[in-house]
Amino acid sequence: xxxxxxxxxxxxxxxxxxxxxxxxxxxxxxxxxxxxxxxxxxxxxxxxxxxxxxxxxxxxxxxxxxxxxxxxxxxxxxxxxxxxxxxxxxxxxxxxxxxxxxxxxxxxxxxxxxxxxxxxxxxxxxxxxxxxxxxxxxxxxxxxxxxxxxxxxxxxxxxxxxxxxxxxxxxxxxxxxxxxxxxxxxxxxxxxxxxxxxxxxxxxxxxxxxxxxxxxxxxxxxxxxxxxxxxxxxxxxxxxxxxxxxxxxxxxxxxxxxxxxxxxxxxxxxxxxxxxxxxxxxxxxxxxxxxxxxxxxxxxxxxxxxxxxxxxxxxxxxxxxxxxxxxxxxxxxxxxxxxxxxxxxxxx
Numbered sequence: 001x002x003x004x005x006x007x008x009x010x011x012x013x014x015x016x017x018x019x020x021x022x023x024x025x026x027x028x029x030x031x032x033x034x035x036x037x038x039x040x041x042x043x044x045x046x047x048x049x050x051x052x053x054x055x056x057x058x059x060x061x062x063x064x065x066x067x068x069x070x071x072x073x074x075x076x077x078x079x080x081x082x083x084x085x086x087x088x089x090x091x092x093x094x095x096x097x098x099x100x101x102x103x104x105x106x107x108x109x110x111x112x113x114x115x116x117x118x119x120x121x122x123x124x125x126x127x128x129x130x131x132x133x134x135x136x137x138x139x140x141x142x143x144x145x146x147x148x149x150x151x152x153x154x155x156x157x158x159x160x161x162x163x164x165x166x167x168x169x170x171x172x173x174x175x176x177x178x179x180x181x182x183x184x185x186x187x188x189x190x191x192x193x194x195x196x197x198x199x200x201x202x203x204x205x206x207x208x209x210x211x212x213x214x215x216x217x218x219x220x221x222x223x224x225x226x227x228x229x230x231x232x233x234x235x236x237x238x239x240x241x242x243x244x245x246x247x248x249x250x251x252x253x254x255x256x257x258x259x260x261x262x263x264x265x266x267x268x269x270x271x272x273x274x275x276x277x278x279x280x281x282x283x284x285x286x287x288x289x290x291x292x293x294x295x296x297x298x299x300x301x302x303x304x305x306x307x308x309x310x311x312x313x314x315x316x317x318x319x320x321x322x323x324x325x326x327x328x329x330x331x332x333x334x335x336x337x338x339x340x341x342x343x344x345x346x347x348x
Contacts, residue, residue, distance in 0.1 A: 003148050006117055014113035015081035021113035028057030031281055044114040046150050055157055055169050056283035058107050062088055062097035063324050064162045065252040069241050070341050071332040077241045079233060081109050095325035101237050103160035104143040117148045123223045133220050137194050141240045143233060144223050156189055163253045167285040183301030184212045194222050250341055252291040254324050258284035289323050294343060296323050313343050
């Protein structure tokens with residue numbers, strides 16, 4: 001049984017109280033069968049189906065965004081659990097989410113508050129050329145959660161890999177079965193060595209994708225079943241926010257659930273692609289909206305299309321509100337002045 005790998009049979013204490021976990025459950029709008037657990041979080045079922053609902057509720061509620069790198073006084077990211085709760089949950093949260101370490105640590109403590117057996121681990125990303133992973137595996141710059149269920153099953157739950165992330169937890173069973181992602185894309189985890197390893201073991205879990213059942217698999221990242229702690233991510237966080245793409249890219253990604261209204265100011269036809277029906281036993285993820293520097297893109301399970309461009313900080317702030325529900329405060333907006341990622345001011 002996978003649960004036997006834990007030294008303590010009791011779930012680890014969360015940084016968040018039962019009241020705070022209950023507020024999160026309310027916020028992520030799960031299907032009605034889970035409403036009975038909002039006021040008794042520790043009784044939340046520990047199954048593959050319930051974990052998938054939590055995962056999808058999280059990624060469709062809290063956007064993946066690195067705005068703290070660009071729109072904060074220090075241009076640094078605070079990943080302390082208390083700071084994360086304040087940013088994402090306490091009024092006025094202004095629609096904020098976070099980048100990989102923010103979202104994953106936040107989700108980690110929510111799972112602990114529900115009584116899941118979960119731990120965090122570091123992830124090695126591959127370098128990319130024009131967005132396609134095809135280089136070496138680099139140092140630890142990403143984060144993942146590994147969950148052990150009472151059934152004995154293990155799952156990877158990466159809620160913070162941006163637009164390239166899975167839309168469901170992925171089984172760590174060694175079978176390497178394809179899991180349907182957005183549109184024709186499939187993802188999976190395989191248990192194998194990466195090319196740069198000299199030792200036969202330990203084998204690593206490799207996150208792979210293919211953009212159609214007839215395409216070749218390609219690898220995004222790898223991770224080991226090695227427990228990382230908050231202190232490890234404090235070290236990683238500095239490098240990731242200062243020395244990777246987050247430093248030179250303003251990036252926001254929001255996954256869309258079935259029936260969710262989204263404003264498309266320049267492409268009304270896209271609205272018709274969103275199924276307005278709601279309900280059902282599952283949270284269905286149907287698309288994603290992305291802001292990359294000065295461009296807003298949409299993918300509803302097919303080809304990504306540009307729907308909006310901005311040419312000023314005022315325009316970018318409006319796009320953040322229109323497409324992501326993120327409202328930067330006046331003080332936050334001023335923090336990008338003089339920063340090399342600032343867009344030119346609108347002429348009056």
